[in-house]
Amino acid sequence: MRVMKSTRFKMIALALVIAMLPLLTAACGYYKLKFPEEINMADMSAHSGHAHGAAAEPGGTGAATAAASCAEMVEPASNAPVRAFELTAQKTKVDIGGGKTSDAWTFDGTTPGPELRVKQGERIVVTLTNKDIDKGVTIHWHGVVLPCSQDGVAGVTQDAVWPGEAFTYEFVAKHAGTYWYHSHQQSSEQATHGLIGRLIVEPRENAFRYDKDYAVTLQHLNGKHWLTNGRRGGADLTAAPGESVRLRLINSTSEVQWMGVAGAEFRVISMDGQDLNEPDVISGQWIPVGGGQRYDVLFTMPESGQVEVYSREKPALTARVGEGAEPARLDKDAPAFDFTAYGKPVDDGITADMKFDRTYELVLGPIDINGKRFHEIPPIIVKEGEWIKVKFKHKLGAEHPMHLHGHLFKVLTKNGKPLTGSPIYADSILLFMGDEYEVAFQADNPGLWMEHCHNLGHAANGMSMMVNYEGVTTPYRVGTKSGNLPD
Ligand SMILES: [Cu+2]
Structure with a gap:
């Protein structure tokens, strides 16, 4: 009897382990996705090597709506002033400070690549040349609302740019703000190896005044080196007591960075590049900056001379502003910054209970x-002009x-409650397990996103x-046949 019980117990335990296995492996990242040979991301039709010859043509002939190709959606000609840049993707060794170097895949020999600083309304023309990134490369302009063909997603908006090839991106910087760029060919590998950079669009008219304007990239190079603006020991920036500083934080890592501001009161003036309305002065709060997200903080330099903006978990991710006594650090269990009740509301007519088309x-x-992965996930289908509501529910993990290309959405509710502060327009929303957010966007930028x-x-x-x-x-395809693997 005792033997039987223990056997039964073992079998139940075994069954449980087997049932949990997919979850465990998924959580550990071992459950690696296999790309089919060819996928059309416009209609999710996939073809394996053994597929029949008759590939489905999207739309078909005589379709009521004229099919439009993403490849033909370009920035229209205008007399906007042109800012031209050239970026060469290349492997090299980079100096990461403290007498150390590291192998890296770079734009123009540095990681992050050159900071592109432009003015709102300018026409940005960037010629990307791939010198020696074997697996091909692209540039995605993270957070920028631009025409489909310029979005830089391999296999969706263009083919990967192979060694010896070039591709020219062209778009008007419509929205001011803090953005970044990175390869969207094998993104996880290429961004980690260093194919990233900053794009700062200075506003035509500034809602805020400051004496100094700095941008700071938080980076985890090759999954090995925690770098701030490419340096191991953090970034050193100058500002004198009494001067006001805008610090643009860009989290290029995949992890959440809980950022603290030590030595001064501050305001969060922008999220994902979009200004907040009448942001309150706060202090002693950790700002959770998710992977890909940007937060801009504004503060006045204290008499003591130094402000430090740093990551709670990764001390190497730090920007020291000014010289002087090291400021007192935040309590580890200080509260988190809450954007759902921060700043003043604006009636823009976009609310959770308005009428949505989908x-x-x-x-x-x-x-x-929804239990599916990559091309198995049915796309969100929209028509131009429609209002779309998306509810995100984070159940596990x-x-x-979550980042949306080509659009800004408005955050409507968190855990069922409408936001009470400044409107939050963003290209990403960070969810912790248990979180629920509703966001809304208007389908005003035709394409595949x-x-x-x-x-x-x-x-x-x-x-x-x-x-x-x-x-x-x-006309582009994702898969092992084309080699376009956007991630
Ligand atoms: Cu995730």
Whole structure:
């Protein structure tokens, strides 16, 4: 009897372990997604090597709506002033400070690549040349609202740029703000190896005044080196007592960085590049900055001379501003910054109870959306002009910074409660397990747009889907046949 009981117990335990296995492996990231040979991301039709010859043509002949190709959606000609840049993707050794070097994949020999600083309304023309990145490269302009063909997603908006080839991006910087760029070919690998950079769009008219304007990239190079603006020991920036400083924080890592501001009161003036309305002065709060997200803080330099903005968990991710006595650090268990009740509301007519043309619910697991991954996930289908509501529910797993290409959305509710402070317009929303957010956007930029987790390891495992405009096609294909593997 005792033997039987113990056997039964073992069998139940074994069954439990087997049942948990997919979850465990998923959580550990071993459950690697396999790309089919060819996928058309406009209609999710996939073809394996053994597929029949008759490939489905999206739309078909005589379709009521004229099919439009993403490849033909370009920035129209205008007399906007042109700012031209050239970026060469190349492998090199970089100096990461403290007498150390590291292998890196770079734009123009540095990581982060050159900071592109432009003015709102300018026409940005960037010629990307791939010198020696074997697996091809692209540039995605993270957070920038631009025409489909310029979005830089391999296999969706263009083919990967192979060694010896070039591609020219062209778009008008419509919105001011803090953005960044990174390769969207094998993103998780390429961004980690260093193919990233900053894009700062200075506003035509500034809502805020400051004496100094700095941008800071938080980076985890090769998954090995924690770097701030490419340096191991952190970044040193200058400002004198009494001067006001705008510090633009860009989290290019996949992990959440809990950022503290020591030595001064501050305001969070912008999230994902979009200004907040009448932001309050705060202090002693940790700002959770998800992978890919940007937060701009504004503070006045104290008489004591130094302000430090740093990550709670990764001390190497730090910007020291000014010289002087090291400021007292935040309490480890200080409260988190809460954007849902920060600043003053503005009536923009976009509310949770307005009429939406379509509503979608996306349930997030460890590396899946609604239990599916990558091309198995049905796309969100929209028509130009429609208002779309998306409800994100984080059921299980690590944090997910969900990022939408080509649009800004407005955050409507958190855990069922409408936001009470400044409107939050963003290209990403960070969810911790148990969180629920509703966001809204207008389908005002026809194309094929990715919606994915910006923990790039999660995306590489399939936590990535599409927002597709009805009738829009693409000549490009994702898969092992073309070699376009956007992640
Ligand atoms: Cu994720």
